[in-house]
Amino acid sequence: MNKEWIEITVLTSSEAVEPVSGLFYSCGLQGVSIMDVEEIKEIKANKTATSYDYFEDSLLDMEDSAIIKGYFEDDENFPKHLEYITKGVEGLKNYGFDIGRGKVLSEKVNQEDWENTWKKYYKPTKISDRIVVKPQWEEYTPKNDELVLEMDPGMAFGTGTHETTRLCLRGLEKYVDEDSTVFDIGTGSGILSIAASKLGAKKAIGVDLDEIAVESAKKNVSLNKIDNVEILYGNLMEVVKGKADIVVANIMADIVMILGEQVRAFMKDEGVFISSGILVVRADEVKNKLEKCGFDIVDIIIDGEWCSIIAK
Structure with missing residues (x-):
């Protein structure tokens, strides 16, 4: 409707x-x-x-x-x-x-x-070293080792062109391997869960509190013909069982700091927390909060006015 x-x-x-x-x-x-x-x-x-x-x-x-x-x-x-x-x-x-x-x-x-x-304005775009995001109605032939993500963002957006998404994808490219289980918090259009699967993850679970986003993400998973991505409606702490090797959250600084207090219970030992949606001016605030929550900061990657904080 x-x-x-x-x-x-x-x-x-x-x-x-x-x-x-x-x-x-x-x-x-x-x-x-x-x-x-x-x-x-x-x-x-x-x-x-x-x-x-x-x-x-x-x-x-x-x-x-x-x-x-x-x-x-x-x-x-x-x-x-x-x-x-x-x-x-x-x-x-x-x-x-x-x-x-x-x-x-x-x-x-x-x-x-x-x-x-x-x-009218959504066209194939290369948004990281290997990942090209392609709307389902466009044609694109991948080059070399490119991975093509088929997307129809609907109202949920999350097309991958924004700095915060690119930062998350760079983190996933670095840390995902064939044994990885990935939890994607605030999945939106499902782009990060789908990318994790394309990069070789064993399993990816995307969660969102927006019903329209969940509907959009499920559609995008189907478009990509992958069977190791699950999209769930609800709060991570309530709908996901087990622990992840990688948790990725492209949300915003305040929510990342709240997650810092809760997300460790959903991560394996030596698990990686990739957070983004953080303005550079708030990087120190988020970094200090994560360290107080017991995380070691591995890297801070900056793209324009935004940054991603990667922690273990």
Whole structure:
């Protein structure tokens, strides 16, 4: 059944893309739609098999150099999200960001309309050393040792293009082996669970508290024709049994710190905790919390304004 959603659009500058995206992620979204004119120009100038040729040249003449969109359920929490994002965008000026017009708009959209619009801009994209994310309606021939993930993100987003997802994938590429059991917390579109399977994991279990995300993730698992990924609705602590070699959580700093107090009970000895969705300015705070919870920090990987903290 199609649902009514509310689309929040921020008209801003390329400079403000990361912090504005962070505002959306802080509201619990799995991802945002970003149209960054400067990035489009750069990719068009360096054509690759996954270039942005599908963007119309007229987009390069937009008044705003970046347009960021996020989709929220039309419920009692929406006014709080809108106020948070509106105040947050304005507040970026205090940190020296050029926010352009910094205009925040909102309108109701139908799920089917949104999905059809999204398909226009969602193309095969290489997002880590080996992983290419490909929408199911596009063709792509893998090169060398590339692993292709078939995706239809639906409203759950999680297409893999955001820094936080790329950071998680880099961690999975490093630590997953044929004996790995992987728990994916806040699975969204299921991209990290599917990637773990493609990288050779023995088993991956993705969990999410959003029913729409669970539905989307199950569909994506089916698209990839893999049988060692299980998607569950609910809280990790309540629906998953056993222990994992790797726990990956692409959520946000506050939730990562809460997980630090609980997740060890679900990890094997020498298990690896790959956390992301953490703004660089909060890295020390998260690192200190994980160390207090008994973790040893193995690595901190930075991509733009975001970082991933890998701990054992």
